[in-house]
Amino acid sequence: GENVEQHPSTLSVQEGDSAVIKCTYSDSASNYFPWYKQELGKRPQLIIDIRSNVGEKKDQRIAVTLNKTAKHFSLHITETQPEDSAVYFCAATQDTGRRALTFGSGTRLQVQP
């Protein structure tokens, strides 16, 4: 099965700085890589996703990159704001219709004002 590793487990940045979270996956057949944000006491919510036929995707201050050869994908947040503080999860799965998301262990991001 799929195994997703995520680093770092905690990340503290100053407001306005950039934050980078990295994940690796094990199953070369995985082709869908979403990122979820979970605020304290809330549900995980999708913030951005990328498919294996794309190397990079950007949505305002958030970008994700994918290196299929190395089986790495990363989340980049620029111009961080205090409301970006949350736990971020990467995930991976194969688009067969019979798989669930395998999540990384999460990164707690703290943006210091």
Next chain:
Amino acid sequence: DTAVSQTPKYLVTQMGNDKSIKCEQNLGHDTMYWYKQDSKKFLKIMFSYNNKELIINETVPNRFSPKSPDKAHLNLHINSLELGDSAVYFCASSQRGGGGTEAFFGQGTRLTVV
């Protein structure tokens, strides 16, 4: 309108009891899931149903039994609760079985076994 709703939000119960958590989605999705989030925030798949068919059954104790009366509902029944079952349980749904489309999560059920 809430897309994925689960009840109850909080559940405190004694060891040995049997309890159920209910989940409903109004998104018209054909796949639903139960995830367990432990105290370290790790999210792990437990079960997945596609159109009422069980398609994923991870290694969980058989005290946990999912039931899907129709594709909009997926309930979780837990027998003989143990202290280690304390966690947040999330229901989720997606249009296809986990691959390629967004999974929408319910608000979670915080289960505390005392």
